[in-house]
Amino acid sequence: MPRLINFMKSRWRAYNFLSEVYRKEITESFLRGVLNESIFTEYSRGLQEFVESEYWNISAIFDDLIKCTRELIDDVERSILKLAEDYAYLFLGLGGLPHPSESSYLSENSLMMQEPRDEVLGIYRNIGVRKCEDYREPEDHIAVELQFMAYLCRKSIEALAKGEESEGRRYLEAQKDFLHNHLTIWVPKLAKNISERAKTRFYRIVGCITEAFISAEKSVLDKLTSLTNLTDICLENEVSFDGSMQETLIKQSSMSEREKGEIKSYYKLLGLCGIAQGGNLVRVDVKDGRILRIKPVHYDEKYSLEELERVQWRIEARGKTFESKMKELVAPFALVYKNRVYSPNRVRYPLKRVDWDQKGDRHPENRGKSGYIRISWDEALDIIADEIKRIKDKYGSTYAILALADGHQQTKCIHGMHGTITELFIPLGGCTWAVRNPDSWEGWWWGAKHMWGMEPDGLQHPQTNLLLDILENTELILCWGCDYETTTWGFGDQGLSVWGFWFRDVGIKQIFICPDLNYGAAVHADKWVPIRPNTDAALQLAIAYVWITEDLYD
Structure with missing residues (x-):
């Protein structure tokens, strides 16, 4: 047959x-x-x-x-x-x-x-x-x-x-x-x-x-x-x-390839922001090329307690002792990062508009309308490099390139002020930055100068025992429009959440002024002031008025 x-x-x-x-x-x-x-x-x-x-x-x-x-x-x-x-x-x-x-x-x-x-x-x-x-x-x-x-x-x-x-x-x-x-x-x-x-x-x-x-x-x-x-x-x-x-x-x-399947572990920083230092250190367990799980690093899994004792820091304040943890306090978004890796919405290949011709008609009127085709990584990199050269040749410098620097980006990204874009454009002569108002930064940028007389901004640089200073000398912390239970995740981890409980342990009062009962207020507030949106300035002026008229300021 x-x-x-x-x-x-x-x-x-x-x-x-x-x-x-x-x-x-x-x-x-x-x-x-x-x-x-x-x-x-x-x-x-x-x-x-x-x-x-x-x-x-x-x-x-x-x-x-x-x-x-x-x-x-x-x-x-x-x-x-x-x-x-x-x-x-x-x-x-x-x-x-x-x-x-x-x-x-x-x-x-x-x-x-x-x-x-x-x-x-x-x-x-x-x-x-x-x-x-x-x-x-x-x-x-x-x-x-x-x-x-x-x-x-x-x-x-x-x-x-x-x-x-x-x-x-x-x-x-x-x-x-x-x-x-x-x-x-x-x-x-x-x-x-x-x-x-x-x-x-x-x-x-x-x-x-x-x-x-x-x-x-x-x-x-x-x-x-x-x-x-x-x-x-x-x-x-x-x-x-x-x-x-x-x-x-x-x-x-x-046969040896067929017998593979052991679990391998890798250590990786999964901080959201490009300027993050040391936050969200995780262990990624991988089997057969697939992420199985992402876990916080537990230092006592690899080192003995005696070894950790030699590097663990401790602070004593108001009769209490506070010490560093034996594991990373990883932010939730880092623990579920594999969902992002395997998301169907992830753009996994370089693409270009089907009607875009680098050396011909670019059809800018069709942005968001025309379809896309896949291109190779080599072609994509060539297009980017050629466009940078074209702009520099046409305008005399790369300052014609507008770089959007809105503050916070993912670690290792090339775009944004905190990414590697600075390393790309500084040798070429720079570029034009579009920076929004750093509203998440202003309080620390100016407040730290008055409180501690120091210039380094935020928690991005080595501190001068600020935590010890707060634990020893602070009576009240005012959190105006902030939520340190969640908004610190992008820069580091959940360490500030632990600090919040330490503040309470030594008797520091915390007042949260915010329209919504955010996580920080719900967990740590001794008093929550549910201010109406857009009335902050009026309340601040009223407080200043009382300070001045009743001679309460130092």
Whole structure:
């Protein structure tokens, strides 16, 4: 029955074909190759002959794809651009759809790299394969899962052709299990989204083919795994595989690679602001390239109490002793940072507007309207460097570049005054800063000068025993419009929350003046003054008036 071998090979080709469609943007060579394909014609013929399935219309859908492809090739340059724009819209997050991976479609909040990815990775290991490192998508990406099925198809054909029936059946059963436990669970949802949301007819047809093919495969594998004497059917049939359809995302792994899976820990600062020093030091536990958990660093996990005693600081004030903690007091946003890493809204590749030409028409009127296409990191960096050079050549300096410095940014970001943008532009001659009023800074900037007579601003520099000074000498702390339980997280950690309890322990009163009962006021306030919004100046003038008229000021 050589026709059965041809049918099994058509399955291998179909999985590889669909994997290539989802792997990356469509190229001209791929489009021209579609015109010469007869994959789904052969597949539909096999369905009718061996499965007696009603899914023979897959061939008609593929014929529609070929007609669509002919139309695209008539204006191939424009078509490739439109398809790239649609690919970014459907699969790179610009259309608001989940990431095309099993985790994103099955997890709450559409997060990537969740438990389904780990399950798929375990299956790959058991079979003895792994994803190629140069493909940067996760193991449960649609392209990788489809190519894994192609690999299983090829291995089953090769084994049966050699007379190794048990090995051939093992690969057939693996296909059936993977299809039922993974592909059929989430791929129909992906295909439906593509069919309904794609901007191009090409991808709408791809969605239809994908949905029909996965549905048909359930019947196909039920039939193939029920056949007897598969070796007699396939033995001595000549088996060859088209080199252009070989798997490129999956490769065999060694035993040592299959046995990997140990948990590795990394230490990292996750402070929100670029000027943060020492805050939010966490331990990130990673297994198989996926973040498992983020925990505060516990110093007593690595060092003995005797070692920690030598570096631990203590303060004695008003008969009480206060000392540093044995763990980092990490801010909540740092502990859930992995949700940000695996968010479907994360822009994971550089993109540029589809109608933006650096050396031609830039169409500024289409900002926020036109679509985007993916570009390489090299191209993105070249564009940035060329634009900086262009501005410097045109205006004589880089001062024509406006840098938005609104105060607080994430650590290591290149934009913003506290980021590395200063290191970028200072050697080039500087730039123009757009700095908003530092309203989160003013109180300390001026108040510290009067209270302690010192210039370093805020908690960003080594202090001169200010905590000891407060604990020993302060009677009352006034928190006007601030919430030190939460707003300090960006600069450091939750250490100031601990200080607040220490203030209470030594009898320091705390008054919070704020319209809302914020966290700091709710936890620490001896008195909360719920001032009406925009009446702060009136209250401040009234207080000053009482001080002056009743001779209460020092």
